[in-house]
Amino acid sequence: MTAKENLVIESKGSGQPFNYAVGMYGSKFFKELRENRKLLGTKCPKCGKVYVPPRRVCGECFVEMTEFVEVGPKGIIGTFTILRYAFIDPETGEQKPVPYGYGFIRFDGADTLFQHYISIEDESKIKIGARVEPVFSEERKGNVKDILCFKIIE
C-alpha cells in the first residue's frame, strides 16, 4: 500500500470571523483617504515625529498624540523588493501573479514608512530614494486598497 490518505477536517463555508476595530485614528485616516484622497499622520507633541498610519501613542516618547497632519501624497521609496515567487494572497486564497513590487514609502512630511505595492513597469527605475506617488482607486471603500499602488514619477 503506497497510497497516502490525509485526514481532512473541513469547516465547509464557515471561517473564523474576526471583527478587528479600526479605531478612531484609523477611521479618520480611511475617511480622508476615501473621500478626499488625502493622507493623514499624527504628530508627537514631544519629539515632533510624524507617524503614518496615524496612531495614538508615540512609542519613542510614550506620550499621546492628538494632532493630525496631512502628509504626501508624494514621497520616496525607503526600501523595496520585487516578488518573483508566487505566494498565496491571503485575501483571495489565490496565487498572486508575479512579479510584483512591494515597498516602504516615506510620504513627504512623514517620519515613518508606509507599506504598499509599487508598480514595476520599468524595474530599472525602482530604487531607494526614487520619487513616487499613489495611484488611487476610483471606487474607494475606506481601506488600504483605496490606494492601488505607488508609481514612479519622473
Next chain:
Amino acid sequence: MDRAAVIGVGITKIEANKVKETFADMVWEAVNKALEDAKMTIDDIDNVVTTSNDFWDGRTISCMAVGDASGARHKNVSCVEGDGTFGAFYGLSRVLSGSYGTTLVTAHSKGSESVSSLITNAAFDPIYDRSLGMDMISACAMQARAYMHRTGTTPEQMAMVSVKNHGNAMLNPLSQLPMNITVEDVLGSEMISDPLHKLDCSPVSDGCCAVIIANEKRASQYGSLPVWIKGVSFCSDSYFLGDRELSKAKSLTQAAKKAFSMAQISDPLSEIDVAEVYDAFTYQELMWLEAMGLCQDGKAGINLEKGYYGIKGKLPVNPSGGLLSGHPVIAGGLIRIAEIVKQLRGEAGAYQIAGAKKGVAHGVNGLCGQSHCVWILDQEK
C-alpha cells in the same frame, strides 16, 4: 546577578517534515535527551516553561498541549509565546527568584503543518498591512535591500554565509540541510523576493529543543558539566516596520551591550570564542554580528570573505550550520543556546571549536528582528 547555569540540553533532529511525530512526541524526545544529558530525572525538575506559538501550532493555548510530554503534570508550568531564548530568559528568572532550583524550558514548532507565508502574513497589522499579502520573506527582502544599500554588502558576500553555514551543517548530524555548495549555486538559485534567492533563506522545518537551567547550588549536584550564564538581556523595537531604521538593529545593539557588560566583557571580539546567531536569512548573520558589536558596522561581509567566521576563523559563527541549515521557528533560538553549551563543554563533535571558553547565543522574536535576546555563556563560574 546570582549564579545560574545550563546543566542539560536536548535537541531533536531538525527535519523538513516529521510526519511520524506530533508536537508532544518531539517534546518528549528533546526533554528526555536533556534529562539524560543533565543526569537528572523529571523529579529533579522544580518547574517548567514551554515555548510555542498558537498560529504555528494551529491551536489555541498550544503551550498546554505539550505539558505532559514536558513532565509538567503536578508542577508549576508557565508559557512563553515567542522564540525559545525568551522562554529561557523567563526560566532563568524563575530560578533566580529563589522559588525554584531548576527550570526545564522547551520550545517547539512544525513548519511542515501549515503554509508558512500565511502564518507570517498574520503577524502583520490586520488593518493596514495584512491584506497586501506581505510575509516574513518579503519583509526581510526589504530589510536586506535597506542593509545592502546602507553598507554596500554584496549579493556574493551574502551568498558566502549560505555556503559557510550549509557547509558547517555537513558536520552536524542533527541538521536538515547539509550541503556542499558554491557562491554560484546560491546566486543561481531561484530568486524568491529580490534580493533574496532561495538559498539566502532558511528552510521550513520541524524540531524541538529542551534546556535545563539550575541555580548555583543545584548546578553541580547531578554530575553534568554546568555552563554558566554570565549575561542575558533582551530589548525590543517598534512593531510597525515603517517606524524602524530597518537597516540597523538598534534593539540588538542595546541588548548585546547590556549582556556583555553584565558578563564584564569589555571587548567582545577578543573575548568571545564562538557565536550562534539567528541567521534566518543570509544577510541577517552579517547584520546581527555588526549590531552586536562583534564586528565594525558594515564590515561583516568583508570579514567573511577573509574567512573570519569559519570554524577555524577568528570568530566562528554558526559552526552548527545555523538556521539556514534547519529553522524550526520558536526552537531556533533555544537551539542556539544548546549549541553554545555543547561547544563550551567540548561536546560539539566534528564542528567543535578548539579551546572555546566563552560564547554568545542569540534569538529573535517578531518581524525583521523586532526583539532580540542575547546570552553570554561561560565554561567557568
